[in-house]
Amino acid sequence: MKVTVDEDKCCGAGQCVLIAPEVFDQRDEDGVVQLLAPEPAAEQHDAVHEAAAVCPAGAIEVTGG
Amino acid sequence: MNQSEQAVRYPLPYDTALEPPADWRRLRQQCPMASVELPSGDRATLLTRHEHIKELLSDGRFVRPTAEDGAARVAPDGAGGAAATGRSAFRVPDRGEEHQRWRRLVGRSFTAKRMTALRPKMTAIVDSLVDEMVERGRPADLKSSVGFPLPVFVICDVLGVPAADRDRFSHWSDAFLSVTRFSEDEVRTAHDEFAAYMSAHIAAKRAEPADDILSLLIEESEGEGQGLTDEMLMATGMGLLVAGHETTANMIGKMVSMLLADRTRWERLVADPSLVRTAVEEALRFDANSGFGLRRYLGEDAEIGGEVLPAGTTVVCSMPAANRDEAVFDDAEEMDLSRSPNPHLTFGAGPHSCLGQALARTELQVTLEVLVRRLPGLRLAVPPEELQRVEGLLVGGLREVPVTW
Numbered sequence: 280m281k282v283t284v285d286e287d288k289c290c291g292a293g294q295c296v297l298i299a300p301e302v303f304d305q306r307d308e309d310g311v312v313q314l315l316a317p318e319p320a321a322e323q324h325d326a327v328h329e330a331a332a333v334c335p336a337g338a339i340e341v342t343g344g
Numbered sequence: 345m346n347q348s349e350q351a352v353r354y355p356l357p358y359d360t361a362l363e364p365p366a367d368w369r370r371l372r373q374q375c376p377m378a379s380v381e382l383p384s385g386d387r388a389t390l391l392t393r394h395e396h397i398k399e400l401l402s403d404g405r406f407v408r409p410t411a412e413d414g415a416a417r418v419a420p421d422g423a424g425g426a427a428a429t430g431r432s433a434f435r436v437p438d439r440g441e442e443h444q445r446w447r448r449l450v451g452r453s454f455t456a457k458r459m460t461a462l463r464p465k466m467t468a469i470v471d472s473l474v475d476e477m478v479e480r481g482r483p484a485d486l487k488s489s490v491g492f493p494l495p496v497f498v499i500c501d502v503l504g505v506p507a508a509d510r511d512r513f514s515h516w517s518d519a520f521l522s523v524t525r526f527s528e529d530e531v532r533t534a535h536d537e538f539a540a541y542m543s544a545h546i547a548a549k550r551a552e553p554a555d556d557i558l559s560l561l562i563e564e565s566e567g568e569g570q571g572l573t574d575e576m577l578m579a580t581g582m583g584l585l586v587a588g589h590e591t592t593a594n595m596i597g598k599m600v601s602m603l604l605a606d607r608t609r610w611e612r613l614v615a616d617p618s619l620v621r622t623a624v625e626e627a628l629r630f631d632a633n634s635g636f637g638l639r640r641y642l643g644e645d646a647e648i649g650g651e652v653l654p655a656g657t658t659v660v661c662s663m664p665a666a667n668r669d670e671a672v673f674d675d676a677e678e679m680d681l682s683r684s685p686n687p688h689l690t691f692g693a694g695p696h697s698c699l700g701q702a703l704a705r706t707e708l709q710v711t712l713e714v715l716v717r718r719l720p721g722l723r724l725a726v727p728p729e730e731l732q733r734v735e736g737l738l739v740g741g742l743r744e745v746p747v748t749w
Contacts (some may be wrong), residue, residue: 285640293702297621305455306600309448332685333625335697337402341375 280324280344282331288338295334299326303339307337312338319344350552351387354380354660356634361731361742362605364632365401368392368665376650380660383524386416388639388658393673394689396649400640400659402694407438409641409658416658417522418738419635423523425531427586427738428636432535434510434579443695449564449572449698450580453502453557458468459706462498466707469497470714478718478749483725485733486745490715491596495707498587502703505545512541517586523636523682525736542581546574555692584700592704594734594741596711599627602679605728612681614720617713623681625709629667629688630679633733633740637662638692663689719749 282302291310295303302323304313319327324344331339356365365694371378372392380390391397400406410430411413418428425459426432434671437443470490477489496514500507519526520535526534546558553559560687565571572580603609642657653659667688668676687707691698698704725746734741 288695290697291451291455291699292489292691292697293459294456296456297460297702297705299732302708305457306452308452310451310455329685333687335691335693335701337693339529 280319280321280327282297282314282317282327283340284314284321285336285338285340288336290336290338292335295330295339298330298333299323302327303330331344349745351379351381352390354388354390356383357635358733361633361733362457362602362728364664364668368662368668372665372669376649377653378563381659382416384417384420386658388416388660389653390637390662391648392658392662392669393649394666394669394687397661397663397666397689398693399648400646401638401661401689401696404439404443404695405640405644405657406419406640406646407696408640410435410438413641413643414656415639415641418639420524421528423522423524423526423528423531425514425518425520425526425738427521428523432579432582434539434575434582436576436579436583445696446572446576446580447699449561450557450584453560454700454703456702459702462703463706463710465501466494466498466710469494470711471718474714474718482748483746484748485595486600486744486747487593487742488744490711491745492593492602494596494711495592498703498707501586502557502588503584504549504554505560505585509541512537513585513589515680516541520582520586521590521738523736523738530596538582539578542578542585545579546577587698588700588703590737590739592707592743594629594739595628595708596666597702597742597745598631598633598740599624599708599712600715600722600747601724601728601731601742602627602630603721604724604747607723609679613712614716617716619681620709620712622684622686622714624680624705624712625686625688626679626683626691627708629673629683629686630738631690632664632668634661634664634690635740636738637664661689663692673727687732694698721749722747723749 289312302316302319331341376393378390473490477484496510516534516538519531549558640659644655646653669740670676691701725748731744
């Protein structure tokens with residue numbers, strides 16, 4: 280699985296961090312998404328798919344996995 | 345859509361407080377861009393499909409109408425609070441890079457991590473509110489006992505304003521969100537008092553900064569011209585106080601009511617509290633009574649779902665109708681506490697998606713965790729059909745949530 284995020288689109292909702300905290304974080308200075316694990320481990324895949332599906336800004340892309 | 349078509353009166357009538365209007369399904373299927381007549385008598389276009397609403401809200405060109413747009417008015421006879429009329433001296437930048445800059449300055453105080461850090465404090469507040477409710481005895485109104493005080497305590501803490509002033513905030517907030525509840529004069533008086541209060545509060549924070557969001561924003565403004573103007577600070581403070589106040593307070597009451605209306609839902613949660621997170625999302629999706637809906641003014645033509653909505657149109661997005669869209673949600677009319685993923689639109693979508701959503705989610709989750717732990721025998725003290733809706737405001741809620749245990 281490969282994950283990419285679009286920082287410009289990100290609206291800082293924080294859903295990804297609440298759902299998959301080992302893969303996503305938010306920068307302290309502006310709340311914008313930070314990708315911690317661009318190729319997350321298999322046990323994270325469900326959570327990453329969920330985070331991508333519910334991101335209100337459509338800022339998370341997932342390929343594979 | 346055709347101008348000669350009979351316009352549907354909006355908001356649509358509700359038979360009961362928790363059930364959606366019967367017309368949503370018909371509109372979604374047959375007339376997903378319906379001509380509606382608002383309480384003002386002005387016409388707007390009502391969107392009810394998930395795909396259409398998501399597409400429109402994600403388009404940064406279109407924002408909430410301001411008084412100057414000449415958009416369809418919500419409230420009759422010049423009434424309506426600032427949130428309905430767009431008439432306020434205090435604004436935040438509403439589009440483009442300026443908006444994004446504002447959003448990120450404020451949004452950094454509402455990140456998921458910061459909200460998670462507030463959990464122990466929130467849990468202690470809810471525990472003590474439940475203690476007090478239990479001490480006063482059964483039956484009780486869950487809305488005034490828990491639903492209202494928690495978000496008020498929390499947002500007052502975030503803004504650094506005294507929670508002791510909460511009765512005044514509550515009135516100002518109602519007036520700000522009024523559609524038909526207050527007269528034009530009452531709204532104006534409340535807005536002036538609210539502005540004077542916030543102005544004095546900002547001056548006090550400037551003189552004596554503390555650990556709160558306004559102090560942080562003031563400090564930023566005194567930097568190298570990157571911060572907010574005084575008008576923006578005012579609009580931010582007023583907006584956060586209103587937004588952090590009514591919406592979550594009402595949602596706590598509605599969430600618990602929906603879970604208790606069919607008590608097998610509550611029992612499932614008591615048996616498995618690990619469902620709290622998805623149960624909160626499902627309550628947000630399933631809430632049929634979330635308020636007026638988000639408005640967008642089309643300053644230029646917009647193509648939505650392959651149709652062109654002409655410039656000058658005022659659009660009303662019914663997120664709760666979209667949240668029941670069978671094209672997106674299996675068994676959309678069922679409340680499924682383990683639904684995942686749950687891409688409901690209750691917080692909007694796109695660049696204006698609710699800034700405080702991590703705060704709201706955390707408050708809802710904590711409330712549910714504490715109630716399930718402390719009062720597993722909780723039940724409604726009246727039949728669900730007897731619950732009464734709040735009327736005349738942009739936000740939806742229940743007047744009271746009578747419970748026993």
